[in-house]
Amino acid sequence: MMGPRTVEDVRRDFPLLTRRIGGEALAYLDNAATSQKPREVLDAIRVYYELSNANVHRALHTLGEEATAAFEEARKKVQRFLNAEKPAEIVFTRGTTEAINLVASAWGAQGLKEGDVVLLTEMEHHSNLVPWQLACARSGSRLRFIPVEANGTLDLPKLERSWDPRTRLVAVTHMSNVLGTINDVKAIAGLAHRRDALVLVDGAQSVPHFPVDVQDIDCDFFAFSSHKMCGPMGMGALYGKERLLDAMPPWMGGGEMIRAVWPEKSTWNDLPWKFEAGTPNVEGAVGLGAAIDYLHGLEFRTIAAWEEELSRHALQSLGAANGVTLYGDSPRRGPVFSFTLGSLHAHDVAQFLDREGIAVRAGHHCAQPLMRKLGVPATVRASLSFYNTFSEIDRLVAALDGALRFYA
Amino acid sequence: MSAFDELYQEIIMDHYRTPRNTARLDHIPQTLAHENPTCGDSLKLEVVMGDGEKLERVRFEGKGCAISTASASLMTEQVRGLSVAEARKLAGSFIRALRGEEPVDVLDGMGDLVAFKGLSSFPVRVKCATLAWHALLVTLPGN
Numbered sequence: 001m002m003g004p005r006t007v008e009d010v011r012r013d014f015p016l017l018t019r020r021i022g023g024e025a026l027a028y029l030d031n032a033a034t035s036q037k038p039r040e041v042l043d044a045i046r047v048y049y050e051l052s053n054a055n056v057h058r059a060l061h062t063l064g065e066e067a068t069a070a071f072e073e074a075r076k077k078v079q080r081f082l083n084a085e086k087p088a089e090i091v092f093t094r095g096t097t098e099a100i101n102l103v104a105s106a107w108g109a110q111g112l113k114e115g116d117v118v119l120l121t122e123m124e125h126h127s128n129l130v131p132w133q134l135a136c137a138r139s140g141s142r143l144r145f146i147p148v149e150a151n152g153t154l155d156l157p158k159l160e161r162s163w164d165p166r167t168r169l170v171a172v173t174h175m176s177n178v179l180g181t182i183n184d185v186k187a188i189a190g191l192a193h194r195r196d197a198l199v200l201v202d203g204a205q206s207v208p209h210f211p212v213d214v215q216d217i218d219c220d221f222f223a224f225s226s227h228k229m230c231g232p233m234g235m236g237a238l239y240g241k242e243r244l245l246d247a248m249p250p251w252m253g254g255g256e257m258i259r260a261v262w263p264e265k266s267t268w269n270d271l272p273w274k275f276e277a278g279t280p281n282v283e284g285a286v287g288l289g290a291a292i293d294y295l296h297g298l299e300f301r302t303i304a305a306w307e308e309e310l311s312r313h314a315l316q317s318l319g320a321a322n323g324v325t326l327y328g329d330s331p332r333r334g335p336v337f338s339f340t341l342g343s344l345h346a347h348d349v350a351q352f353l354d355r356e357g358i359a360v361r362a363g364h365h366c367a368q369p370l371m372r373k374l375g376v377p378a379t380v381r382a383s384l385s386f387y388n389t390f391s392e393i394d395r396l397v398a399a400l401d402g403a404l405r406f407y408a
Numbered sequence: 409m410s411a412f413d414e415l416y417q418e419i420i421m422d423h424y425r426t427p428r429n430t431a432r433l434d435h436i437p438q439t440l441a442h443e444n445p446t447c448g449d450s451l452k453l454e455v456v457m458g459d460g461e462k463l464e465r466v467r468f469e470g471k472g473c474a475i476s477t478a479s480a481s482l483m484t485e486q487v488r489g490l491s492v493a494e495a496r497k498l499a500g501s502f503i504r505a506l507r508g509e510e511p512v513d514v515l516d517g518m519g520d521l522v523a524f525k526g527l528s529s530f531p532v533r534v535k536c537a538t539l540a541w542h543a544l545l546v547t548l549p550g551n
Contacts, residue, residue: 022411022412345449346473348473351533354412364445368445371448376448377450407421
């Protein structure tokens with residue numbers, strides 16, 4: 001049960017989940033890549049286009065005012081979703097990747113000097129690694145990495161002992177997209193702030209699974225994507241503390257981000273619009289707002305309780321399955337399970353599972369340095385959402401046995 | 409036959425389970441291995457030329473999925489005895505056919521390589537099947 005509703009009932013909110021793949025019922029276990037969308041989100045986007053579509057912020061007509069109101073209302077929903085202090089601290093972006101690039105470019109332009117250090121972890125997604133490689137190349141600063149321990153966690157006392165005093169910023173994932181590890185970002189923020197370093201949290205994987213409170217974490221930046229939390233693709237947001245965003249130069253130039261423009265110079269708009277050049281993704285903001293409402297309607301404690309039951313079942317049955325080696329054993333974890341099957345290549349496993357109607361991910365999961373550390377070229381990854389069922393996990397485990405026999 | 413069964417045909421599964429012409433190629437440094445980073449596939453290839461400028465022996469060492477292993481194994485059989493020019497022509501044609509740049513029916517005239525026809529429904533797997541052939545083009549003398 002999902003609180004007052006059955007899982008079967010919740011599944012009916014998601015039109016795509018009724019699809020069949022080659023005659024088999026779809027078992028969608030690739031939620032860490034993207035989630036499916038409930039009817040509420042799809043309807044909100046359709047209704048926006050059917051009733052209120054117009055360009056935002058400057059139109060002096062009813063539609064323009066409605067579109068602007070919908071767009072800014074979505075910003076307030078994100079503000080409350082993250083418990084940010086002000087809507088001005090929420091910058092809409094194309095997603096997590098763009099949000100991190102914004103900080104790496106705009107904050108990095110002034111905040112990073114030659115010899116400075118940006119501290120990452122070995123479990124970062126390429127989207128929280130490559131932007132910092134670029135920022136370091138521009139500024140002459142260096143990257144350092146918090147190592148991942150054998151069980152897939154970070155050793156914070158060790159980090160404290162080996163702290164490099166030139167560290168200006170720590171960029172860390174809230175939840176690993178490979179290992180499922182949930183990092184203690186609050187402790188990391190405290191540790192960094194005592195040493196005058198800032199903290200950026202990559203929340204792409206965490207926001208679909210549990211409530212986030214950026215004031216409690218006390219992170220300086222928080223980035224997330226809409227599409228992994230039931231919202232549309234091409235949408236996301238950056239939270240940044242107001243005084244930091246205020247001090248940062250603009251990132252992209254264009255309409256909306258300016259106050260006044262002369263042929264040779266411009267002045268900048270207020271926060272958050274200073275960082276939102278060009279016509280924004282209003283449909284995306286409306287859809288993200290609807291996704292937030294949908295998740296609140298289910299209640300996060302209900303989501304978390306069901307996902308915990310699913311996780312226990314998945315860990316137990318995958319752990320007992322023939323030939324399965326699981327990666328990551330953090331005591332605090334989300335419903336993401338990476339594994340290898342015997343000596344089979346992950347792509348062959350995923351292709352076989354697809355024949356059975358089971359959608360999983362296979363590959364390096366955009367985390368090549370972590371895969372090298374784990375010593376595997378690729379893993380299979382099953383990632384769950386609150387709309388998954390015990391029987392889907394059982395189908396996965398049975399199909400893995402079938403794959404072993406097929407490729408033997 | 410389902411698309412899956414078209415992909416993993418018996419001939420491909422046979423070459424995957426018992427790849428032909430494999431060897432430990434320790435004399436080739438890992439830095440010269442051919443890699444497909446998105447899959448983690450890695451392949452070393454050795455080509456020994458014989459009398460009359462024909463490919464006399466082609467061997468490989470690799471780790472990869474069933475498709476890339478079977479493709480490398482089948483390749484070592486198909487190009488043996490060919491001249492460099494013939495091997496180049498075959499590799500180019502095979503790669504173009506899988507990429508959809510040439511009608512896939514050209515595979516009908518390539519012996520056992522016809523087994524890869526089913527790959528056209530799986531564009532993501534094309535790079536698995538072409539890794540060994542790209543390696544061949546780089547390894548052939550006169551490159």
